[in-house]
Amino acid sequence: MRRLPWMLACLVAAGWLPALPSARGLESSDRSTIPFHTILELEQTARLLAILLDSGRAVVNDNQTLLDDPTKAHKGFTPEAFEGQLRDMFRGRSGINLEELAGGTLSPRSRHLLQELVTVSKQVIADAQAELNRQGAGFKGFIPAVFGARVSTRFTAVTGVRLKQTTLDPRNPANRPDSYERVALEAFADSAYPREKVISEMAANSSSLRLMFPLYATRQCLDCHGGPKGGLDRTGYPREGLTLGQNAGAISVLLPVGK
Template structure:
């Protein structure tokens, strides 16, 4: 009887371990989705408030400062990393790593083919540790064009503020519904 209980107990721990690995990926995915939702909705709210009080030229400063501060805060609270990345940089701090660059290029191809995914998710192993990589495309909407559109769509005072703050700005010339970048999350999953 004792051996039967040990065998049942061991089977339970093996099954729990297998389920735990599955749960770990699910938990990492849920964390990444929550982080993106938190950053995206917070940025939208704060950006709209800045536009209302300071106009688009005043919101240029707020957008960059708010995004970095919120991403850092959410990363610290979550024990994971979130930031925004783009192939056409405004802020050099948003430069993609090789993995992100590949996914951003894939997003552009997928959008052109009518197959853009809601998110690009993969468990990767780097330096002996697993992490869940999660990238959610940021599509340009009408509001975005005030700072990211063609020169004809960007007001002179906004263009001036952008040039002053970001002399090497490449994040202009977008049209509505283009991939402007992505929210990128990396959630550690252990070894």
């Protein structure tokens, strides 16, 4: 693969620079036949998908105490309740109202994929109701990473767009990074790396765009992934010794050009 000028794309997608009307400058540097505005649209779509998946993870994270309460049989964490919190979380992080996608400026592809991700996320919550509402049981194992894995698997099957949670030292072997992901994760691990700045790249054959969106440890994450390093967490897995706000991996997106 050839490295895109992803820093420019990030600035445009974030609204810090205006989108260019043509792709000629990028085509000459990337030697790609894909118009520059199409590449920017792909990058924006991939970034928004990563933010939406992470927003769902954050909603699960915020409700972890409720979900693991053994005294409550019915938690009220229904697909509808989840969706309301997801919309609020995503709007706060992206500035986009999921209820007004039809009247917005996003591309048809972006709108379709975001709506599909919301639908799949709600399905995962719906299918988990029996385990979440099991009275007398405390920790149920339904954590942000588990939610993200279930959503990613279904979303990929439905849309052909691959979502993946990965880290340099994954607990789940299925999340092991490939060579491209490892390079990005090593960059994210540098404490000087700008927070939430993505890394993206077009495939050499211009068939797909890859994007890496960094994740950070929250207080809830530290319950299992914090210190002391090497000590066993409640799942019996050795703790990683992360600190609050430290990079905790990334969401990897592989978006085919034709999707």
